[in-house]
Amino acid sequence: MGKxxxxxxxxxxxDGADWLRGEEERAWRAFQLMQMQLTAVLTRQLxxxxxxxxxxxxxxxxxxxxxxxxxxxFELGRVLGWEKSRVSHHLARMxxxxxxxxxxxxxxxxxxxxxxxxxxxxxxxxxxxxxxxAVRAHFIDLLDADELAVLADVGERVLRAISCPSESAAADSxxxxxAAAISCPSEGAAAN
Numbered sequence: 714m715g716k717x718x719x720x721x722x723x724x725x726x727x728d729g730a731d732w733l734r735g736e737e738e739r740a741w742r743a744f745q746l747m748q749m750q751l752t753a754v755l756t757r758q759l760x761x762x763x764x765x766x767x768x769x770x771x772x773x774x775x776x777x778x779x780x781x782x783x784x785x786x787f788e789l790g791r792v793l794g795w796e797k798s799r800v801s802h803h804l805a806r807m808x809x810x811x812x813x814x815x816x817x818x819x820x821x822x823x824x825x826x827x828x829x830x831x832x833x834x835x836x837x838x839x840x841x842x843x844x845x846x847a848v849r850a851h852f853i854d855l856l857d858a859d860e861l862a863v864l865a866d867v868g869e870r871v872l873r874a875i876s877c878p879s880e881s882a883a884a885d886s887x888x889x890x891x892a893a894a895i896s897c898p899s900e901g902a903a904a905n
Contacts, residue, residue: 763840
């Protein structure tokens with residue numbers, strides 16, 4: 714949508730909204746469209762070449778990044794930014810397909826551990842080369858090193874602000890950042 718069209722759609726009265734203008738609007742709309750189209754391209758590539766969904770791939774990547782290729786279900790949800798019900802439903806689908814297995818956490822029967830299976834490991838190993846080629850072709854190779862560094866910095870700043878809303882977006886660390894190591898302490902009602 715062009716600037717003139719967007720400006721005409723804005724209210725004529727002062728409703729207190731801090732409307733996006735000029736480069737703000739351009740950056741936001743380009744980001745949204747890029748994100749949607751990249752997701753669609755990468756989803757098609759994975760499904761066509763490996764039978765995995767982009768969300769399957771994200772789960773398998775998170776698990777393979779952990780020592781023992783196992784993690785608590787609630788930690789997996791935190792790393793992926795998913796709600797408990799989404800984690801539960803998606804893991805059930807992946808478990809039916811033999812990609813992961815769930816078991817009770819020995820130290821906390823209210824929680825579950827999620828582990829990649831041999832079939833899940835072979836699936837991600839087969840899917841990864843094609844996925845990386847697609848990521849390079851549609852994203853990485855289109856940017857120079859400076860652009861990649863800026864994009865990484867911006868992405869990390871936004872993720873910190875989302876994960877730690879009470880802390881400054883400029884803060885260097887966040888207790889909710891990154892994948893957590895496996896532990897099975899009592900997590901209260903949040904555990905699953």
